[in-house]
Amino acid sequence: MSEQPVYGQGDGSYGQGDASYQAAGQYEGLTRLSERFYHHMDSLPEAKTIRDMHREDLTESVEKLARFLSGWLGGPKLYREKYGPIAIPRAHAHLGIGTAERDAWLLCMEKALAEQPYAEDFRQYMLEQLFVPAERSRTQD
Numbered sequence: 001m002s003e004q005p006v007y008g009q010g011d012g013s014y015g016q017g018d019a020s021y022q023a024a025g026q027y028e029g030l031t032r033l034s035e036r037f038y039h040h041m042d043s044l045p046e047a048k049t050i051r052d053m054h055r056e057d058l059t060e061s062v063e064k065l066a067r068f069l070s071g072w073l074g075g076p077k078l079y080r081e082k083y084g085p086i087a088i089p090r091a092h093a094h095l096g097i098g099t100a101e102r103d104a105w106l107l108c109m110e111k112a113l114a115e116q117p118y119a120e121d122f123r124q125y126m127l128e129q130l131f132v133p134a135e136r137s138r139t140q141d
Contacts, residue, residue, distance in 0.1 A: 014121075014122060014125045015074075015129070016074075018074040018075050020074055020125070020126075021070065021073040021075030023073075023122045024069070024073055024118070025116070025117070025118075026070075026075065027066065027070055027075065029116065030065075030066040030070055030075075031062070031063075031066045032116065033066070033069070033112050033113065033116055034063075034065040034066040034112075035062055036111070036112035036115050036116070037062075037108050037109055038058045038065075038108075039112070040108040040111045040112055041054075041058075041104075042058065044104075044108060044111075046104050046107055047105075047107065049100070049101055049104065050104050050105055053095050053101075064079065066078075067081075067082060068086060072133075089136050089137070089139075091137075092137040092139060093139060095137075096140060097138050097139045098138060099138070099141070102134045102137065102138055105134050105137075106131065109126075109130055110127055113126055113127065
């Protein structure tokens with residue numbers, strides 16, 4: 001039985017070049033992370049409000065998140081290639097996102113990250129860094 005690889009160097013290089021993209025398992029790893037993220041959004045009672053902000057079919061949302069994370073983590077700018085540039089606040093301006101919705105989003109991500117073969121310091125790094133776009137998505141207090 002082969003063990004699943006653990007991604008991430010644990011050497012503090014996250015955020016430099018494509019180190020974070022590599023630590024996340026590249027696009028394949030980001031797709032798995034996005035699938036698990038939306039699984040939790042679809043199933044956690046705490047995430048019902050944010051789940052209701054999405055279409056019933058989450059396929060496109062999974063793809064968009066994985067593509068966004070690819071560029072955001074220093075990898076290929078896949079979101080931009082397919083959808084054009086993204087401005088986080090403008091993309092979410094039509095939604096009622098307050099602190100409870102932000103925190104529900106982060107909870108889904110925390111659970112999805114915990115399921116990935118990532119180094120523990122990379123999981124923590126991701127949660128800390130993802131707070132920034134989650135906070136920028138807020139449209140109300």
